[in-house]
Amino acid sequence: MTEAPTAKPWISAIEAYVPGRAKAAAGVKLVKLSSNENPLGASPLAIEAMRAAVGSANRYPDGSSHVLREAIAAQHGIEADRIVCGTGSDEILQCIALAYAGPGDEVLYVRHGFMVYPIAAERAGATPVAAPDTDYTADVDALLAAVTERTKIVYLANPNNPTGTLIAQSEVERLHAGLPPHVLLVIDSAYAEYVEEPGYDDGTALARVHANVVMARTFSKIYGLAAERVGWAYGAPGVIDMVDRIRGPFNVTSAGQAGAVAALADQDWVAKCRAENTRNRAALVEAIEALGNKGLRAVPSAANFVLVTFPESGPCTAEAANAWLTERGFLTRWLPGQGLGHALRISIGSDDETQAVIAALRTFLS
Numbered sequence: 387m388t389e390a391p392t393a394k395p396w397i398s399a400i401e402a403y404v405p406g407r408a409k410a411a412a413g414v415k416l417v418k419l420s421s422n423e424n425p426l427g428a429s430p431l432a433i434e435a436m437r438a439a440v441g442s443a444n445r446y447p448d449g450s451s452h453v454l455r456e457a458i459a460a461q462h463g464i465e466a467d468r469i470v471c472g473t474g475s476d477e478i479l480q481c482i483a484l485a486y487a488g489p490g491d492e493v494l495y496v497r498h499g500f501m502v503y504p505i506a507a508e509r510a511g512a513t514p515v516a517a518p519d520t521d522y523t524a525d526v527d528a529l530l531a532a533v534t535e536r537t538k539i540v541y542l543a544n545p546n547n548p549t550g551t552l553i554a555q556s557e558v559e560r561l562h563a564g565l566p567p568h569v570l571l572v573i574d575s576a577y578a579e580y581v582e583e584p585g586y587d588d589g590t591a592l593a594r595v596h597a598n599v600v601m602a603r604t605f606s607k608i609y610g611l612a613a614e615r616v617g618w619a620y621g622a623p624g625v626i627d628m629v630d631r632i633r634g635p636f637n638v639t640s641a642g643q644a645g646a647v648a649a650l651a652d653q654d655w656v657a658k659c660r661a662e663n664t665r666n667r668a669a670l671v672e673a674i675e676a677l678g679n680k681g682l683r684a685v686p687s688a689a690n691f692v693l694v695t696f697p698e699s700g701p702c703t704a705e706a707a708n709a710w711l712t713e714r715g716f717l718t719r720w721l722p723g724q725g726l727g728h729a730l731r732i733s734i735g736s737d738d739e740t741q742a743v744i745a746a747l748r749t750f751l752s
């Protein structure tokens with residue numbers, strides 16, 4: 387073969403995103419707790435709507451996700467023309483980086499933050515800059531101290547992935563107030579539906595009134611539609627317009643749009659999923675706390691997963707736990723590449739899955 391054409395240098399420097407592994411060894415039952423999915427699945431109404439939509443698979447979807455945007459707007463009390471839908475919120479996060487940052491610019495995010503942010507920045511040719519966090523939690527002072535005249539975007543996930551930590555609305559407001567107006571604040575609220583803290587806002591309040599705030603949401607988590615790839619953003623018309631210009635023209639499938647509309651209409655299902663998550667998250671945290679004498683700690687989580695830290699050395703490291711659990715079909719997330727080699731992120735599963743992973747951890751540590 388002749389030599390391949392040369393890609394842009396910042397593209398060839400990118401390491402591909404590696405999602406959680408989905409296969410277990412032959413004969414081992416898989417317990418997938420690695421990608422923060424909804425263990426109960428999508429609402430039965432959403433599944434029915436998606437089945438019906440597949441009948442029109444020969445037709446292109448509505449390229450502007452009109453009905454879905456109207457449904458989101460009604461559900462959230464916001465304007466449909468300030469919403470854009472994406473192939474998952476990943477597409478939107480990427481479009482924002484492409485639209486607002488390029489070579490020579492800096493994109494700021496929180497250390498131990500969502501790994502898509504630096505990847506999105508790199509794809510745009512910009513430089514990702516990680517601000518230190520405090521006890522796995524976004525530190526507004528550290529973020530503001532890291533802003534330079536080259537900063538174009540600040541990505542903040544609240545709750546944060548992979549740590550699960552939440553910062554108060556007053557802290558998000560302080561972050562926004564401290565940013566120069568030319569810096570775009572992206573509030574990523576992928577896990578908003580799981581949050582029970584009073585006073586929490588998903589970013590709507592700031593995005594409603596400020597031209598430099600956009601918030602992103604997804605149907606992949608509590609709505610159980612991860613496979614359908616449906617996300618959305620709400621923000622100032624100018625920002626939404628930029629994302630609209632560079633997103634894929636038919637970026638959300640017909641089944642995805644129909645499923646999301648039906649899922650939004652079934653808030654009873656959402657409430658049930660939230661209650662199960664809260665219960666099983668509490669059970670997992672309680673079990674980890676009881677293993678504190680073995681050096682385990684559960685980082686406080688407002689989401690559908692818990693970051694569990696392990697001893698840095700000895701027989702019970704996170705690396706050893708990861709290998710041991712994986713062999714037995716328990717897939718959790720070990721993230722050494724994100725400075726979390728001493729921790730596992732464990733998604734909250736069903737009742738049975740939660741009890742099973744707790745029992746497995748106890749056996750591993752004994």
Ligand code: PMP
Nearest residue numbers: 474475476543547576604606617
């Ligand atoms: N933001 C955060 C913080 C996430 O954890 C995820 C999913 N891992 C996403 C965005 C992207 O979700 P999706 O593309 O499935 O909508």
